[in-house]
Structures are given as structure tokens and as C-alpha cells.
Amino acid sequence: MSAQTTTVAAPQAMPQAGSSLMQVSGALAVIILLILLAGWLAKRFGFSAKSGLSKEVKLRSSVSLGTRERIVVVEVEDARLVLGVTASQITHLHTLPPAPAEMAATPTPPAAEFQNLMKNLLSRNGKR
Known part of the structure; x- marks a missing residue:
């Protein structure tokens, strides 16, 4: 009798669905964090568009005349x-x-006006 060697192939391990899902989720989380970090850096170092007006130019009032027309001071x-x-x-309509000086001063905040109004109303009704 001759000796025959038989080789049995070891079964290959099947990839687990959980581990591949974790890899994809981890990669997606890293990409999202990189996007958020890039946005924060752009805002922090002034690469984004400037909002509002400069300190030399101040918008004092605005009145809407139509859907796309306004008069501003x-x-x-x-x-x-x-x-x-x-x-x-x-x-340019007028200068x-x-x-x-009294007009340039900051107006009273609405909360303080409301508080004073409520005090006056309560004192009038005798509930104070």
C-alpha cells in the first residue's frame, strides 16, 4: 500500500458582518469629524464670509417699501x-x-420697558 497524503483545506473564516459595519461606521465618523473641524478652522481663522457691517458703517433703521425695495438710514x-x-x-436719496447725542444713545431694552409698564399697571390697580 502506498501512503497517500491527503490535504484537507482549512475552512476560510467568514468575515463577520458586525466588524465590517463597525469599520464603515468608524470611517464615516472620522470623515464627519474632519469636515466639522475644517469648518471650525475656516470660521476661526476668517476664511468664511464676513457677516454684518463694519464698525464704521452702522445701520440705524430700515423700512420695507415692497417685496424687494427698502429705505435705510x-x-x-x-x-x-x-x-x-x-x-x-x-x-443715495439724502444726507x-x-x-x-441723546438720539445716538442706546435705547432702553424692551425687557426693561415691559418691566416698568407692568409695575405701573399693578400700582394703578392697587395690587401692589
């Missing part, structure tokens, strides 16, 4: 400009002198 250095603003252009 803008304070620039020592003058107040009345501008007509449309979707396609900005037109006003600088605001008086």
Missing part, C-alpha cells in the same frame, strides 16, 4: 445717509446731519 463717520435699496441698485 446708514450712519457713516459724521453723517447719516438715507439710501434707497432695490434688488439691482442702491441709490442727514450727525445724530444728536
Whole structure:
């Protein structure tokens, strides 16, 4: 009799569904974190668009005249400009002198006005 060697192939391990799902989830989480980090860095170092007006130009009031038309009062250095603003252009309408000191002061916040109003109403009704 001759000796025959038989080789039995070892069964290959099947990949587990849980481990591949964890790898994909981990990679997705890392990508999302990198996107958020890039956005934060762009905002932190000024790569994003600037919002609002500069310190030299202050919007004092605005009135809507239609769906896309407005009249605005803008304070620039020592003058107040009345501008007509449309979707396609900005037109200088009038130049006003600088605001008086009492007008330039910050108005009372609405919460304080409401509080004073409530005190007055309660004192009138005798509930105080």
C-alpha cells in the first residue's frame, strides 16, 4: 500500500458582518469629524464670509417699501445717509446731519420697558 497524503483545506473564516459595519461606521465618523473641524478652522481663522457691517458703517433703521425695495438710514463717520435699496441698485436719496447725542444713545431694552409698564399697571390697580 502506498501512503497517500491527503490535504484537507482549512475552512476560510467568514468575515463577520458586525466588524465590517463597525469599520464603515468608524470611517464615516472620522470623515464627519474632519469636515466639522475644517469648518471650525475656516470660521476661526476668517476664511468664511464676513457677516454684518463694519464698525464704521452702522445701520440705524430700515423700512420695507415692497417685496424687494427698502429705505435705510446708514450712519457713516459724521453723517447719516438715507439710501434707497432695490434688488439691482442702491441709490443715495439724502444726507442727514450727525445724530444728536441723546438720539445716538442706546435705547432702553424692551425687557426693561415691559418691566416698568407692568409695575405701573399693578400700582394703578392697587395690587401692589
